[in-house]
Amino acid sequence: MSTRRPKASDAAPPDMTVRVGCRLVYEAPLPTPILLLIRPRLERPHRILREKLSIPSVRKSDAARDANGNITHRWTLPPGRTTIVHDALVEISSxxxxxxxxxxSVPVAELSLDILRYTLPSRYCDSDKMLRFAATQFGHLINGIDRVIAICNWTHRNIRYVTCSGRPDLSASEVMARGYGVCRDFAHVAIALCRAVNLPARYVSGHMPDIGFRDAGGAMDFHAYFEVYLEHQWRPFDARFNIPRIGRIKISHGLDAVDGSFATTYGEAQLTFFEVWAYQVKPGTVSLGDPIDLSKRLDGTPRIRFR
Incomplete structure (x- = not known):
């Protein structure tokens, strides 16, 4: 995060409503297995009011929790065109x-094995290639939160955000070398640097509305950030925006983007249309399945509006 430090406080009850969801259109020449990871996790601080997942099929999809506890739907795309829609109304804290x-930070000797795995290199977070750099840049900082803040600040200042520049084959060290990327790249770099100084860090994918911030324009998308294990709690950080934000709605977490992909297909299915929404609404004015109408949104401006 930036050097601005919000005052700590207890978790607040939800007092805002956000509509989140996505529309995916696939074209498949043959029956194609698919894993979908698009439903928010059922955990605080958000609370799902209503939710609907539409998957055209003769039979229902198989829903289960993956190894990270994320809600995953397993299904087979039929030949031809298929439209998948998820829509939800979620209460969040302001x-x-x-x-x-x-x-x-928690001493490594006190970390449980399920947490210790988040200190190790992974496919996109190749922290083993950053040990010397991380020790030089952040090794002098003793307090855990100071290290994370310094890592977020470095990533935010040295990696340039470039829309549509994401590539599925780039690791954190490669993003650092080229100097630009998208939100998942910012998350991978910060995670790898945290792991290089023995801070457990994990990748998070989800929705983030523009509450209290002006809409930068362009199409909405899923957002990637990360969490660090400090004082025996997972705490969110975001090297892309690098300032406190309101309304994060987590869909998944894991070692890196491999564990956070919104869809994984096993075949030649092509994603031909992709739409995501995440915006604050007035309770009672929007129902699931309504057309996406951004004229009804309450966010997207510096002014924070409540119910």
């Missing part, structure tokens, strides 16, 4: 990301 100003 309080922004916050953290203790003197939050310490």
């Amino acid at each position: 309080r922004p990301d916050n953290f203790e100003p003197k939050t310490h």
Whole structure:
């Protein structure tokens, strides 16, 4: 995060409503197995009011939790054109990301095995290639939160955000070398640097509306950020925006983007249309399945509007 440090506070009850969802259109020449990871996790601080997942099929999709506890739907795309729609109304808190100003990291010797895995290199977070650099840049910082803030600041200042520049084959070290990327690249770089200094860090994919911030324009998309394990709690950080934000709605978490892909197909199916929405609405004015009408959104401006 930036050097601005929000005052720590207890979790607040939800007091805003956000509509989130996506529309995916696939063209498949043959029956094609697919894994979908597009439903929000059922956990605080958000609360799902209503939710609908539409998958055209003779039979229902098989829903299960993956190894990371994410809600995954397994299904087979039929030949031809298929439209998949997820739509949800979610209650969130109006309080922004916050953290203790003197939050310490947990000694490696005290980390459980399920947490310890997040200190190791992974496909996109090749922290083993950054050990010397991370030690030089951040090794002098003792407090855990100071290290994470410094890593976020470095990533935010040295990686340039370029729309549509994402590539599925780039690791964190390669993103650092080229100097630009999209939100998933920012997350991978920050995660790898955290792991290089023995801070457990994991990749997060989800929705983030523009509450309290002006809409930058362009199509909405899923957002990637990361979480660091400090004081025996997972805490969110975002090297892309690098300032506290309101309304994060987590869909998935895992080692890196491999665990957070919204869809994985096993065949030649092509994604021909992709639409995502995440915007604040007034309760009672929007129903699931309604057309996406951004004239009804309450966010997208510096002014924060409540119910």
